[in-house]
Amino acid sequence: MSSLPTPLVRWTDADGAERQARWQSESGAAVLTRIDVIDDRLPADVAYRKACEGTALLWRGDFQNARQLLQAMTRRMDKRPPKLAETPRERFNQHRMWQGQRARTLGKLLIEIGTGHTLDLRRAPQIAPACEAAGVHAPCLMSLRELQGLLGAHEWHKKGVPVAALGGQTIHPCYGVYSPVRGEYIDLVAQAPLPQGPIFDIGTGTGVLAAVLARRSPHPVVATDVDPRALKCARDNLQRLGLTGRVRLEQTDLFPSDRAALVVCNPP
Incomplete structure (x- = not known):
């Protein structure tokens, strides 16, 4: 992980308490300033719309349901690819822009990692070995996509x-x-x-x-x-x-x- 100072992200929890944590982004994504705390009750259509509008979604429900929500948001995102541009150069630039937009939108679904690299969520996996190997400083907030990539990379490294x-x-x-x-x-x-x-x-x-x-x-x-x-x-x-x-x-x-x-x- 980067040795640069880690920025803080702030949000209001469901109980009204003001919270803050490190913002962890391997890609250097900007700190998110508009965060809604959500759980299993939020429909995928609403979650996707909020993410497209720039609202980050901090997950407090079942971990496996968070994975399913991310899959549902991904399907909605991929249903609307841009119309292909005319020239190869334009198509290349268009593809880069689309990939960036896709990553930013799907990166709005967030997970809080607690002290000791723990997840206080139902049916959550053990993430400490992968986080420690990657140098993640906890507690922190990161996108679920980044966490999944981190866990997958740890398995590749082991095997x-x-x-x-x-x-x-x-x-x-x-x-x-x-x-x-x-x-x-x-x-x-x-x-x-x-x-x-x-x-x-x-x-x-x-x-x-x-x-x-x-x-x-x-x-x-x-x-x-x-x-x-x-x-x-x-x-x-x-x-x-x-x-x-x-x-x-x-x-x-x-x-x-x-x-x-x-x-x-x-x-x-």
């Missing part, structure tokens, strides 16, 4: 993702680092002819491409990333694979100071 180009060995992504669930780009790096000389892996993330390259090439591999969390993830993966001495990790924006015969990059 790992098998990579055929590494002989079926697993890569373990951390929260906030893209998981190598699509293998096309990995297979390309595993099969493409390699030149003689040093290799750069720019934006290494989990370190999967650096690992594949280190297995294939006798030349130095330098993997860079600007995110300390990604570098730790890559370091852990390279250590599991026995490749620590074959890859040099650097925290830098894009390119290191050296020269390379080959540069690979798989941007998000």
